[in-house]
Amino acid sequence: MSEQVRVRFAPSPTGDLHLGNVRTALYNWLYAKHTGGAFILRVEDTDKVRSTEQSFESLLEIMKWLGLDWTEGPGVGGPHAPYRQSERTAIYEDYLGKLKSGGFVYPCYCTEEELELERKRQLGRGHMPKYGGKCLKLTEAERKQWDAEGKTSVLRFKVPAGEILVRDEVRGEVVFPDDQLGDFVLTRSDGSPTYNFTVVVDDALMKVTHVIRGEDHLSNTPKQILIYKALGFTPPKFAHLSIIKGADGQKLSKRHGETSCESYRAKGYLPEAFLNYLALLGWAPKSGEILSLKEMAAEFDLTHVGKSGATFDAVKLHWMGAQYIAKLSLDDLTRGVLPFLDEAQLLTRDKARDKFDWLKQVVDTVRTSLGCYSDVVKETFYFFSDELSFEPAQTEEMSGQLKVLEAFEKAFQEWAGEFNGENFMKIVKEVGKATGAKGKGLYHPLRLALTGREDGPELAKVGPILGRDKVVERLRVWTKGEVKD
RNA sequence: GACCCCAUCGUCUAGAGGCCUAGGACACCUGGUUUUCAUCCAGGCAACACGGGUUCGAAUCCCGUUGGGGUCACCA
Numbered sequence: 001m002s003e004q005v006r007v008r009f010a011p012s013p014t015g016d017l018h019l020g021n022v023r024t025a026l027y028n029w030l031y032a033k034h035t036g037g038a039f040i041l042r043v044e045d046t047d048k049v050r051s052t053e054q055s056f057e058s059l060l061e062i063m064k065w066l067g068l069d070w071t072e073g074p075g076v077g078g079p080h081a082p083y084r085q086s087e088r089t090a091i092y093e094d095y096l097g098k099l100k101s102g103g104f105v106y107p108c109y110c111t112e113e114e115l116e117l118e119r120k121r122q123l124g125r126g127h128m129p130k131y132g133g134k135c136l137k138l139t140e141a142e143r144k145q146w147d148a149e150g151k152t153s154v155l156r157f158k159v160p161a162g163e164i165l166v167r168d169e170v171r172g173e174v175v176f177p178d179d180q181l182g183d184f185v186l187t188r189s190d191g192s193p194t195y196n197f198t199v200v201v202d203d204a205l206m207k208v209t210h211v212i213r214g215e216d217h218l219s220n221t222p223k224q225i226l227i228y229k230a231l232g233f234t235p236p237k238f239a240h241l242s243i244i245k246g247a248d249g250q251k252l253s254k255r256h257g258e259t260s261c262e263s264y265r266a267k268g269y270l271p272e273a274f275l276n277y278l279a280l281l282g283w284a285p286k287s288g289e290i291l292s293l294k295e296m297a298a299e300f301d302l303t304h305v306g307k308s309g310a311t312f313d314a315v316k317l318h319w320m321g322a323q324y325i326a327k328l329s330l331d332d333l334t335r336g337v338l339p340f341l342d343e344a345q346l347l348t349r350d351k352a353r354d355k356f357d358w359l360k361q362v363v364d365t366v367r368t369s370l371g372c373y374s375d376v377v378k379e380t381f382y383f384f385s386d387e388l389s390f391e392p393a394q395t396e397e398m399s400g401q402l403k404v405l406e407a408f409e410k411a412f413q414e415w416a417g418e419f420n421g422e423n424f425m426k427i428v429k430e431v432g433k434a435t436g437a438k439g440k441g442l443y444h445p446l447r448l449a450l451t452g453r454e455d456g457p458e459l460a461k462v463g464p465i466l467g468r469d470k471v472v473e474r475l476r477v478w479t480k481g482e483v484k485d
Numbered sequence: 486g487a488c489c490c491c492a493u494c495g496u497c498u499a500g501a502g503g504c505c506u507a508g509g510a511c512a513c514c515u516g517g518u519u520u521u522c523a524u525c526c527a528g529g530c531a532a533c534a535c536g537g538g539u540u541c542g543a544a545u546c547c548c549g550u551u552g553g554g555g556u557c558a559c560c561a
Contacts, residue, residue: 012560044561046561047561050561051561115558119558122486123486126487128488129486129557171490174489177488182557184558187559194559194560196561199561215556216555217556218556219556242554242555245554250553250554288509289497307491308491309491309554310497313496315512319510319511368525428521437520438520440521443521446521454522455523456522458521458522458523458524
Protein backbone atom coordinates (compact mmCIF):
# COMPACT_ATOMS: atom_id res chain seq x y z
CA MET A 1 0.00 0.00 0.00
CA SER A 2 2.58 2.53 -0.98
CA GLU A 3 0.04 4.29 -3.14
CA GLN A 4 0.68 8.01 -3.40
CA VAL A 5 -1.72 10.13 -1.40
CA ARG A 6 -3.84 12.44 -3.55
CA VAL A 7 -6.12 14.97 -1.92
CA ARG A 8 -8.12 17.81 -3.33
CA PHE A 9 -9.73 21.05 -2.34
CA ALA A 10 -12.84 21.62 -4.41
CA PRO A 11 -14.60 24.90 -3.71
CA SER A 12 -17.30 26.44 -5.81
CA PRO A 13 -16.67 29.99 -7.00
CA THR A 14 -19.88 31.49 -5.69
CA GLY A 15 -18.53 34.21 -3.43
CA ASP A 16 -15.66 34.90 -1.10
CA LEU A 17 -13.81 31.94 0.35
CA HIS A 18 -15.21 31.13 3.76
CA LEU A 19 -13.18 30.50 6.92
CA GLY A 20 -14.36 26.92 7.07
CA ASN A 21 -13.22 26.35 3.52
CA VAL A 22 -9.84 27.77 4.31
CA ARG A 23 -9.37 25.29 7.13
CA THR A 24 -10.50 22.46 4.87
CA ALA A 25 -8.01 23.59 2.24
CA LEU A 26 -5.30 23.84 4.87
CA TYR A 27 -5.90 20.35 6.26
CA ASN A 28 -5.85 18.91 2.75
CA TRP A 29 -2.67 20.79 1.97
CA LEU A 30 -1.03 19.70 5.22
CA TYR A 31 -1.96 16.11 4.66
CA ALA A 32 -0.53 16.19 1.15
CA LYS A 33 2.71 17.74 2.37
CA HIS A 34 2.92 15.36 5.29
CA THR A 35 2.61 12.32 3.09
CA GLY A 36 4.50 13.69 0.12
CA GLY A 37 1.31 13.45 -1.90
CA ALA A 38 -0.47 15.66 -4.39
CA PHE A 39 -2.73 18.57 -3.56
CA ILE A 40 -5.27 19.16 -6.29
CA LEU A 41 -7.29 22.32 -6.68
CA ARG A 42 -10.53 21.70 -8.51
CA VAL A 43 -13.19 24.27 -9.13
CA GLU A 44 -16.77 23.08 -8.85
CA ASP A 45 -18.64 25.50 -11.02
CA THR A 46 -21.48 23.39 -12.33
CA ASP A 47 -23.98 25.82 -10.87
CA LYS A 48 -24.01 28.27 -13.75
CA VAL A 49 -26.32 30.65 -12.00
CA ARG A 50 -24.23 31.25 -8.90
CA SER A 51 -20.70 30.71 -10.15
CA THR A 52 -18.86 33.79 -11.34
CA GLU A 53 -15.59 34.39 -13.13
CA GLN A 54 -14.71 37.01 -10.57
CA SER A 55 -15.07 34.56 -7.69
CA PHE A 56 -12.91 32.14 -9.59
CA GLU A 57 -10.16 34.72 -10.02
CA SER A 58 -10.25 35.82 -6.41
CA LEU A 59 -10.24 32.21 -5.28
CA LEU A 60 -6.93 31.60 -7.02
CA GLU A 61 -5.57 34.84 -5.69
CA ILE A 62 -6.51 34.15 -2.10
CA MET A 63 -5.03 30.65 -2.26
CA LYS A 64 -1.78 32.18 -3.45
CA TRP A 65 -1.91 34.76 -0.70
CA LEU A 66 -2.38 31.99 1.85
CA GLY A 67 0.60 30.17 0.41
CA LEU A 68 -1.36 26.98 -0.21
CA ASP A 69 0.15 26.03 -3.53
CA TRP A 70 -1.44 23.26 -5.55
CA THR A 71 0.36 20.56 -7.51
CA GLU A 72 -2.49 20.16 -9.98
CA GLY A 73 -5.23 22.57 -10.92
CA PRO A 74 -5.99 25.82 -12.68
CA GLY A 75 -2.89 27.64 -13.82
CA VAL A 76 -0.55 24.71 -13.27
CA GLY A 77 -2.39 22.01 -15.20
CA GLY A 78 -1.80 18.35 -14.53
CA PRO A 79 -2.45 14.86 -15.88
CA HIS A 80 -6.19 15.04 -15.24
CA ALA A 81 -6.95 18.45 -16.70
CA PRO A 82 -9.14 20.34 -17.04
CA TYR A 83 -9.70 21.20 -13.38
CA ARG A 84 -12.81 23.30 -13.78
CA GLN A 85 -15.98 21.28 -13.86
CA SER A 86 -17.53 23.62 -16.39
CA GLU A 87 -14.89 22.39 -18.84
CA ARG A 88 -15.49 18.73 -18.17
CA THR A 89 -19.02 18.32 -19.48
CA ALA A 90 -18.01 15.82 -22.15
CA ILE A 91 -16.53 13.60 -19.47
CA TYR A 92 -19.71 13.67 -17.41
CA GLU A 93 -21.68 12.91 -20.54
CA ASP A 94 -19.55 9.86 -21.02
CA TYR A 95 -20.05 8.47 -17.56
CA LEU A 96 -23.71 9.33 -17.59
CA GLY A 97 -23.92 7.06 -20.62
CA LYS A 98 -22.47 4.23 -18.56
CA LEU A 99 -25.08 4.72 -15.88
CA LYS A 100 -27.82 4.80 -18.49
CA SER A 101 -26.73 1.63 -20.20
CA GLY A 102 -26.27 -0.02 -16.85
CA GLY A 103 -29.88 0.75 -16.00
CA PHE A 104 -28.98 2.84 -12.96
CA VAL A 105 -31.01 5.89 -13.89
CA TYR A 106 -34.48 6.86 -15.02
CA PRO A 107 -36.15 10.06 -16.15
CA CYS A 108 -38.46 11.91 -13.80
CA TYR A 109 -41.13 14.30 -15.05
CA CYS A 110 -42.39 15.54 -11.71
CA THR A 111 -42.76 19.29 -11.43
CA GLU A 112 -41.26 21.31 -8.64
CA GLU A 113 -44.74 21.95 -7.29
CA GLU A 114 -45.49 18.23 -7.12
CA LEU A 115 -42.23 17.54 -5.36
CA GLU A 116 -42.78 20.36 -2.93
CA LEU A 117 -46.20 18.96 -2.07
CA GLU A 118 -44.78 15.50 -1.50
CA ARG A 119 -42.08 16.91 0.72
CA LYS A 120 -44.57 18.80 2.82
CA ARG A 121 -46.77 15.72 3.23
CA GLN A 122 -43.83 13.66 4.44
CA LEU A 123 -42.66 16.35 6.79
CA GLY A 124 -46.17 16.55 8.17
CA ARG A 125 -46.17 12.84 8.83
CA GLY A 126 -42.88 13.17 10.68
CA HIS A 127 -40.71 11.53 8.08
CA MET A 128 -37.50 12.53 6.41
CA PRO A 129 -38.53 13.83 3.01
CA LYS A 130 -37.42 11.74 0.06
CA TYR A 131 -38.55 11.14 -3.48
CA GLY A 132 -41.14 8.36 -3.59
CA GLY A 133 -40.18 6.97 -6.97
CA LYS A 134 -43.37 7.83 -8.82
CA CYS A 135 -41.73 8.20 -12.24
CA LEU A 136 -39.88 4.92 -11.83
CA LYS A 137 -43.18 3.18 -12.49
CA LEU A 138 -43.74 4.91 -15.80
CA THR A 139 -43.92 2.64 -18.82
CA GLU A 140 -41.76 3.16 -21.88
CA ALA A 141 -44.82 4.30 -23.81
CA GLU A 142 -45.70 6.91 -21.21
CA ARG A 143 -42.15 8.27 -21.27
CA LYS A 144 -42.26 8.53 -25.06
CA GLN A 145 -45.50 10.40 -24.83
CA TRP A 146 -44.26 12.82 -22.15
CA ASP A 147 -41.15 13.49 -24.20
CA ALA A 148 -43.21 14.02 -27.35
CA GLU A 149 -45.33 16.52 -25.45
CA GLY A 150 -42.16 18.39 -24.62
CA LYS A 151 -42.31 17.80 -20.88
CA THR A 152 -38.99 18.49 -19.24
CA SER A 153 -37.37 15.79 -17.16
CA VAL A 154 -34.44 15.18 -14.87
CA LEU A 155 -32.46 11.99 -14.51
CA ARG A 156 -32.64 10.23 -11.18
CA PHE A 157 -30.38 7.59 -9.71
CA LYS A 158 -32.18 4.39 -8.79
CA VAL A 159 -31.16 3.82 -5.17
CA PRO A 160 -30.83 0.10 -4.39
CA ALA A 161 -32.05 -1.44 -1.14
CA GLY A 162 -29.61 -1.96 1.72
CA GLU A 163 -27.99 0.17 4.37
CA ILE A 164 -24.85 2.06 3.50
CA LEU A 165 -21.70 2.09 5.55
CA VAL A 166 -19.36 5.06 5.43
CA ARG A 167 -15.91 4.49 6.85
CA ASP A 168 -14.67 7.85 7.99
CA GLU A 169 -11.09 8.56 9.02
CA VAL A 170 -12.10 10.93 11.77
CA ARG A 171 -15.52 9.60 12.71
CA GLY A 172 -15.19 5.87 12.39
CA GLU A 173 -17.98 3.84 10.83
CA VAL A 174 -21.21 5.66 10.13
CA VAL A 175 -24.24 3.64 9.10
CA PHE A 176 -27.03 5.15 7.06
CA PRO A 177 -30.23 3.12 7.25
CA ASP A 178 -31.84 1.65 4.20
CA ASP A 179 -34.98 3.58 3.71
CA GLN A 180 -33.69 7.10 4.16
CA LEU A 181 -32.41 7.73 0.69
CA GLY A 182 -34.76 8.69 -2.10
CA ASP A 183 -33.79 8.45 -5.75
CA PHE A 184 -31.76 11.60 -6.19
CA VAL A 185 -31.19 13.82 -9.20
CA LEU A 186 -28.10 13.28 -11.37
CA THR A 187 -28.84 15.72 -14.17
CA ARG A 188 -31.04 18.79 -14.18
CA SER A 189 -33.79 19.47 -16.68
CA ASP A 190 -31.31 21.42 -18.79
CA GLY A 191 -29.15 18.32 -18.92
CA SER A 192 -26.37 19.65 -16.67
CA PRO A 193 -24.99 17.26 -14.07
CA THR A 194 -25.37 17.86 -10.34
CA TYR A 195 -22.73 17.96 -7.66
CA ASN A 196 -23.14 14.42 -6.33
CA PHE A 197 -22.47 13.05 -9.78
CA THR A 198 -19.61 15.28 -10.88
CA VAL A 199 -17.78 15.01 -7.60
CA VAL A 200 -17.65 11.24 -7.88
CA VAL A 201 -16.56 11.21 -11.50
CA ASP A 202 -13.84 13.76 -10.86
CA ASP A 203 -12.52 12.27 -7.64
CA ALA A 204 -12.40 8.86 -9.28
CA LEU A 205 -10.73 10.03 -12.49
CA MET A 206 -8.31 12.27 -10.64
CA LYS A 207 -7.41 9.27 -8.49
CA VAL A 208 -8.14 11.07 -5.26
CA THR A 209 -7.27 8.78 -2.35
CA HIS A 210 -8.62 10.88 0.54
CA VAL A 211 -11.62 13.13 0.48
CA ILE A 212 -11.14 15.59 3.33
CA ARG A 213 -14.06 17.98 3.52
CA GLY A 214 -16.61 19.60 5.80
CA GLU A 215 -19.06 17.67 7.92
CA ASP A 216 -21.93 19.14 5.96
CA HIS A 217 -21.04 16.66 3.22
CA LEU A 218 -21.31 13.61 5.44
CA SER A 219 -24.95 13.05 4.55
CA ASN A 220 -24.10 13.22 0.84
CA THR A 221 -21.52 10.49 1.14
CA PRO A 222 -23.91 7.51 0.92
CA LYS A 223 -25.22 8.80 -2.40
CA GLN A 224 -21.72 9.20 -3.68
CA ILE A 225 -20.69 5.74 -2.58
CA LEU A 226 -23.60 4.37 -4.55
CA ILE A 227 -22.41 6.15 -7.66
CA TYR A 228 -18.86 4.91 -7.17
CA LYS A 229 -20.18 1.38 -7.07
CA ALA A 230 -22.47 1.80 -10.06
CA LEU A 231 -19.55 3.13 -12.08
CA GLY A 232 -17.26 0.36 -10.93
CA PHE A 233 -14.93 2.67 -9.01
CA THR A 234 -13.44 2.03 -5.60
CA PRO A 235 -14.48 4.81 -3.21
CA PRO A 236 -11.68 6.86 -1.64
CA LYS A 237 -11.17 7.25 2.08
CA PHE A 238 -13.34 9.92 3.62
CA ALA A 239 -12.56 12.35 6.42
CA HIS A 240 -15.30 14.72 7.48
CA LEU A 241 -14.19 17.75 9.45
CA SER A 242 -16.45 19.26 12.06
CA ILE A 243 -18.06 22.56 11.37
CA ILE A 244 -16.66 25.89 12.55
CA LYS A 245 -19.18 27.73 14.68
CA GLY A 246 -19.84 31.36 15.50
CA ALA A 247 -20.05 32.73 19.03
CA ASP A 248 -23.71 31.66 19.25
CA GLY A 249 -22.86 28.04 18.53
CA GLN A 250 -24.42 28.03 15.08
CA LYS A 251 -22.59 27.32 11.88
CA LEU A 252 -20.44 30.30 11.02
CA SER A 253 -22.23 32.51 8.52
CA LYS A 254 -22.53 36.07 7.30
CA ARG A 255 -24.53 37.15 10.28
CA HIS A 256 -21.55 36.43 12.52
CA GLY A 257 -19.67 39.23 10.85
CA GLU A 258 -16.34 38.55 9.30
CA THR A 259 -16.45 35.08 7.82
CA SER A 260 -14.63 35.48 4.55
CA CYS A 261 -10.94 34.95 4.23
CA GLU A 262 -10.83 38.12 2.20
CA SER A 263 -11.95 40.26 5.12
CA TYR A 264 -9.05 39.04 7.23
CA ARG A 265 -6.62 39.71 4.46
CA ALA A 266 -8.12 43.17 4.11
CA LYS A 267 -7.52 43.78 7.80
CA GLY A 268 -3.89 42.99 7.30
CA TYR A 269 -3.56 39.68 9.06
CA LEU A 270 -0.41 37.82 8.15
CA PRO A 271 -1.41 34.70 6.20
CA GLU A 272 0.88 32.49 8.28
CA ALA A 273 -0.78 33.71 11.47
CA PHE A 274 -4.24 33.28 10.04
CA LEU A 275 -3.55 29.71 8.96
CA ASN A 276 -1.80 28.92 12.21
CA TYR A 277 -4.89 29.98 14.13
CA LEU A 278 -7.25 28.07 11.84
CA ALA A 279 -5.12 24.94 12.11
CA LEU A 280 -5.75 24.93 15.85
CA LEU A 281 -9.50 24.68 15.34
CA GLY A 282 -9.76 20.94 15.53
CA TRP A 283 -6.16 19.90 15.70
CA ALA A 284 -3.59 20.18 18.48
CA PRO A 285 0.07 19.97 17.61
CA LYS A 286 2.25 18.33 20.24
CA SER A 287 5.07 20.81 19.95
CA GLY A 288 3.30 23.99 20.97
CA GLU A 289 0.75 26.21 19.31
CA ILE A 290 2.87 28.48 17.17
CA LEU A 291 4.33 26.75 14.19
CA SER A 292 5.09 27.35 10.56
CA LEU A 293 3.34 25.60 7.68
CA LYS A 294 6.37 23.40 7.32
CA GLU A 295 6.30 22.43 10.98
CA MET A 296 2.58 21.82 10.83
CA ALA A 297 2.97 19.61 7.80
CA ALA A 298 5.62 17.54 9.56
CA GLU A 299 3.26 16.81 12.43
CA PHE A 300 -0.15 16.78 10.81
CA ASP A 301 -2.09 13.61 11.04
CA LEU A 302 -5.73 12.83 10.28
CA THR A 303 -6.18 10.52 13.26
CA HIS A 304 -5.62 13.40 15.66
CA VAL A 305 -8.20 15.68 14.12
CA GLY A 306 -11.00 16.42 16.58
CA LYS A 307 -14.60 15.42 16.05
CA SER A 308 -16.40 18.20 17.85
CA GLY A 309 -17.20 21.56 16.37
CA ALA A 310 -14.99 24.51 17.29
CA THR A 311 -16.01 28.07 17.93
CA PHE A 312 -14.14 30.75 16.07
CA ASP A 313 -12.49 33.16 18.49
CA ALA A 314 -11.37 36.47 17.02
CA VAL A 315 -9.58 37.35 20.26
CA LYS A 316 -7.23 34.43 20.01
CA LEU A 317 -6.72 35.10 16.33
CA HIS A 318 -5.64 38.59 17.32
CA TRP A 319 -3.16 37.15 19.79
CA MET A 320 -1.84 34.80 17.13
CA GLY A 321 -1.49 37.68 14.72
CA ALA A 322 0.53 39.60 17.33
CA GLN A 323 2.87 36.64 17.73
CA TYR A 324 3.73 36.78 14.04
CA ILE A 325 3.98 40.53 13.89
CA ALA A 326 6.45 40.38 16.78
CA LYS A 327 8.73 38.31 14.58
CA LEU A 328 8.76 40.87 11.77
CA SER A 329 11.68 43.25 11.36
CA LEU A 330 10.79 46.86 12.07
CA ASP A 331 11.41 47.75 8.42
CA ASP A 332 9.09 45.04 7.14
CA LEU A 333 6.43 45.88 9.67
CA THR A 334 6.57 49.56 8.82
CA ARG A 335 6.28 48.83 5.12
CA GLY A 336 3.42 46.44 5.78
CA VAL A 337 1.50 48.97 7.78
CA LEU A 338 1.91 51.78 5.30
CA PRO A 339 -1.04 51.06 2.99
CA PHE A 340 -3.37 51.09 5.98
CA LEU A 341 -2.20 54.48 7.17
CA ASP A 342 -2.60 55.73 3.65
CA GLU A 343 -6.08 54.31 3.36
CA ALA A 344 -7.07 55.86 6.68
CA GLN A 345 -5.75 59.17 5.32
CA LEU A 346 -3.29 59.54 8.15
CA LEU A 347 -0.19 59.49 6.00
CA THR A 348 0.23 59.28 2.26
CA ARG A 349 2.79 56.96 0.77
CA ASP A 350 4.80 59.85 -0.58
CA LYS A 351 5.07 61.49 2.81
CA ALA A 352 5.88 58.18 4.39
CA ARG A 353 8.87 57.79 2.11
CA ASP A 354 10.25 61.13 3.28
CA LYS A 355 9.66 60.40 6.95
CA PHE A 356 10.36 56.71 6.96
CA ASP A 357 12.71 56.80 9.94
CA TRP A 358 10.23 58.82 11.94
CA LEU A 359 7.45 56.43 10.94
CA LYS A 360 9.54 53.51 12.09
CA GLN A 361 9.74 55.03 15.53
CA VAL A 362 5.97 55.45 15.60
CA VAL A 363 5.40 51.86 14.57
CA ASP A 364 7.95 50.58 17.04
CA THR A 365 6.08 52.07 19.97
CA VAL A 366 2.90 50.12 19.23
CA ARG A 367 4.17 46.94 17.64
CA THR A 368 3.33 44.77 20.65
CA SER A 369 -0.33 45.64 20.43
CA LEU A 370 -0.86 44.91 16.75
CA GLY A 371 -2.70 41.73 15.83
CA CYS A 372 -2.90 42.80 12.22
CA TYR A 373 -1.61 45.68 10.13
CA SER A 374 -4.82 47.67 10.22
CA ASP A 375 -4.64 47.89 14.02
CA VAL A 376 -1.98 50.48 13.44
CA VAL A 377 -4.65 53.02 12.58
CA LYS A 378 -6.35 53.07 15.94
CA GLU A 379 -3.07 52.65 17.81
CA THR A 380 -1.17 55.49 16.23
CA PHE A 381 -3.93 57.90 15.29
CA TYR A 382 -2.71 60.67 17.57
CA PHE A 383 0.73 60.79 16.00
CA PHE A 384 -0.82 61.97 12.75
CA SER A 385 -3.91 63.89 13.73
CA ASP A 386 -4.56 66.71 16.17
CA GLU A 387 -8.22 65.93 16.38
CA LEU A 388 -8.31 64.17 19.71
CA SER A 389 -11.66 63.59 21.31
CA PHE A 390 -12.44 63.31 24.99
CA GLU A 391 -15.13 61.86 27.18
CA PRO A 392 -16.88 64.25 29.55
CA ALA A 393 -15.26 62.50 32.50
CA GLN A 394 -11.85 63.02 30.96
CA THR A 395 -12.48 66.68 30.31
CA GLU A 396 -13.50 67.06 33.91
CA GLU A 397 -10.38 65.30 35.13
CA MET A 398 -8.20 67.57 33.04
CA SER A 399 -9.88 70.67 34.36
CA GLY A 400 -9.02 69.49 37.85
CA GLN A 401 -5.38 69.06 36.85
CA LEU A 402 -4.81 72.42 35.32
CA LYS A 403 -1.91 73.22 37.61
CA VAL A 404 -0.02 70.14 36.54
CA LEU A 405 -0.79 70.77 32.88
CA GLU A 406 0.35 74.35 33.14
CA ALA A 407 3.57 73.27 34.80
CA PHE A 408 4.16 70.80 31.99
CA GLU A 409 3.49 73.37 29.34
CA LYS A 410 5.85 75.83 30.89
CA ALA A 411 8.60 73.31 31.43
CA PHE A 412 8.44 71.95 27.90
CA GLN A 413 8.16 75.44 26.45
CA GLU A 414 11.28 76.55 28.22
CA TRP A 415 13.32 73.50 27.42
CA ALA A 416 16.02 74.35 24.93
CA GLY A 417 18.09 71.18 24.94
CA GLU A 418 17.70 68.06 22.90
CA PHE A 419 14.19 66.69 23.09
CA ASN A 420 14.86 63.00 23.63
CA GLY A 421 13.40 60.37 25.92
CA GLU A 422 15.92 60.92 28.64
CA ASN A 423 15.37 64.64 28.83
CA PHE A 424 11.63 64.20 28.48
CA MET A 425 11.67 62.09 31.62
CA LYS A 426 13.87 64.64 33.35
CA ILE A 427 11.26 67.30 32.70
CA VAL A 428 8.43 65.06 33.85
CA LYS A 429 10.28 64.37 37.08
CA GLU A 430 10.92 68.04 37.67
CA VAL A 431 7.28 68.87 37.13
CA GLY A 432 6.42 66.11 39.56
CA LYS A 433 8.70 67.59 42.17
CA ALA A 434 7.46 71.13 41.62
CA THR A 435 3.74 70.31 41.68
CA GLY A 436 3.78 67.44 44.13
CA ALA A 437 1.90 65.29 41.63
CA LYS A 438 3.10 61.74 41.29
CA GLY A 439 2.25 58.40 39.77
CA LYS A 440 -0.99 58.37 37.90
CA GLY A 441 -1.76 61.94 38.99
CA LEU A 442 1.33 63.08 37.16
CA TYR A 443 1.33 60.91 34.05
CA HIS A 444 -2.33 60.49 33.33
CA PRO A 445 -3.17 64.13 32.55
CA LEU A 446 -0.08 64.35 30.37
CA ARG A 447 -0.97 61.12 28.55
CA LEU A 448 -4.51 62.29 27.93
CA ALA A 449 -3.39 65.68 26.69
CA LEU A 450 -0.81 64.24 24.32
CA THR A 451 -2.63 61.19 23.01
CA GLY A 452 -6.29 61.50 23.92
CA ARG A 453 -6.11 57.97 25.28
CA GLU A 454 -6.10 56.20 28.62
CA ASP A 455 -3.43 53.77 27.52
CA GLY A 456 -0.69 53.56 24.96
CA PRO A 457 3.06 53.38 24.66
CA GLU A 458 5.61 54.84 27.05
CA LEU A 459 5.28 58.59 27.22
CA ALA A 460 9.06 58.90 27.13
CA LYS A 461 8.80 57.59 23.58
CA VAL A 462 5.63 59.36 22.56
CA GLY A 463 6.87 62.82 23.55
CA PRO A 464 10.03 62.94 21.47
CA ILE A 465 8.28 61.41 18.47
CA LEU A 466 5.62 64.09 18.60
CA GLY A 467 8.29 66.72 19.04
CA ARG A 468 8.49 69.56 21.52
CA ASP A 469 6.29 71.99 19.64
CA LYS A 470 3.46 69.50 19.23
CA VAL A 471 3.69 68.60 22.91
CA VAL A 472 3.42 72.21 23.96
CA GLU A 473 0.60 72.81 21.53
CA ARG A 474 -1.47 69.89 22.86
CA LEU A 475 -0.97 71.07 26.43
CA ARG A 476 -1.95 74.58 25.50
CA VAL A 477 -5.33 73.36 24.29
CA TRP A 478 -6.09 72.73 27.94
CA THR A 479 -4.30 75.55 29.65
CA LYS A 480 -5.92 78.11 27.39
CA GLY A 481 -9.26 76.46 27.82
CA GLU A 482 -9.55 75.84 24.09
CA VAL A 483 -11.09 72.42 24.35
CA LYS A 484 -12.32 70.97 21.13
CA ASP A 485 -14.23 67.75 20.86
C1' G B 486 -40.01 16.34 12.46
C1' A B 487 -36.67 12.33 10.39
C1' C B 488 -31.66 10.83 9.72
C1' C B 489 -26.62 11.63 11.04
C1' C B 490 -22.70 13.81 14.02
C1' C B 491 -20.86 15.76 18.61
C1' A B 492 -20.28 16.50 24.19
C1' U B 493 -13.26 18.13 29.17
C1' C B 494 -12.17 25.23 32.11
C1' G B 495 -15.94 31.24 29.16
C1' U B 496 -13.09 29.77 24.21
C1' C B 497 -9.39 26.33 21.47
C1' U B 498 -7.72 21.86 23.28
C1' A B 499 -4.28 17.50 25.82
C1' G B 500 -6.15 12.95 27.39
C1' A B 501 -6.15 5.92 23.28
C1' G B 502 -8.74 2.26 31.42
C1' G B 503 -4.48 3.15 36.33
C1' C B 504 0.75 8.28 34.75
C1' C B 505 -5.39 12.89 36.34
C1' U B 506 -5.20 16.04 42.99
C1' A B 507 -7.40 16.43 34.80
C1' G B 508 -2.18 19.36 31.55
C1' G B 509 -1.39 23.57 27.97
C1' A B 510 -3.01 28.09 25.13
C1' C B 511 -6.40 32.54 24.68
C1' A B 512 -9.30 35.58 27.83
C1' C B 513 -9.78 37.17 32.88
C1' C B 514 -7.74 38.32 38.01
C1' U B 515 -3.45 39.24 41.40
C1' G B 516 1.63 40.35 42.25
C1' G B 517 6.67 41.88 40.40
C1' U B 518 9.30 45.28 36.85
C1' U B 519 7.80 50.46 35.24
C1' U B 520 6.31 57.24 39.46
C1' U B 521 1.86 56.57 33.83
C1' C B 522 0.76 52.84 29.85
C1' A B 523 2.25 48.50 27.47
C1' U B 524 5.55 44.59 27.00
C1' C B 525 7.77 41.01 30.00
C1' C B 526 8.00 37.69 34.34
C1' A B 527 5.60 35.01 38.43
C1' G B 528 1.16 33.29 40.41
C1' G B 529 -4.23 32.54 40.46
C1' C B 530 -9.53 31.57 39.00
C1' A B 531 -11.87 27.99 36.02
C1' A B 532 -13.98 21.90 33.12
C1' C B 533 -14.66 15.77 32.53
C1' A B 534 -23.39 17.52 30.89
C1' C B 535 -26.52 13.82 33.72
C1' G B 536 -27.99 8.67 34.99
C1' G B 537 -27.04 3.69 34.67
C1' G B 538 -23.80 -0.26 33.64
C1' U B 539 -18.70 -3.06 32.43
C1' U B 540 -14.10 -3.23 35.44
C1' C B 541 -10.12 -4.25 41.12
C1' G B 542 -10.05 0.70 38.74
C1' A B 543 -13.45 5.12 33.91
C1' A B 544 -12.75 11.83 31.59
C1' U B 545 -11.40 7.47 28.77
C1' C B 546 -15.54 1.39 27.09
C1' C B 547 -21.24 0.26 26.58
C1' C B 548 -26.48 1.88 27.07
C1' G B 549 -29.89 5.65 28.02
C1' U B 550 -31.24 10.85 29.04
C1' U B 551 -30.32 15.82 28.16
C1' G B 552 -28.08 19.48 25.38
C1' G B 553 -25.79 21.37 20.94
C1' G B 554 -24.85 20.99 15.76
C1' G B 555 -25.31 19.25 10.62
C1' U B 556 -28.39 17.46 6.60
C1' C B 557 -32.88 16.67 4.45
C1' A B 558 -32.85 21.03 -3.43
C1' C B 559 -33.11 20.39 -10.60
C1' C B 560 -26.74 24.46 -4.31
C1' A B 561 -22.25 22.79 -3.69
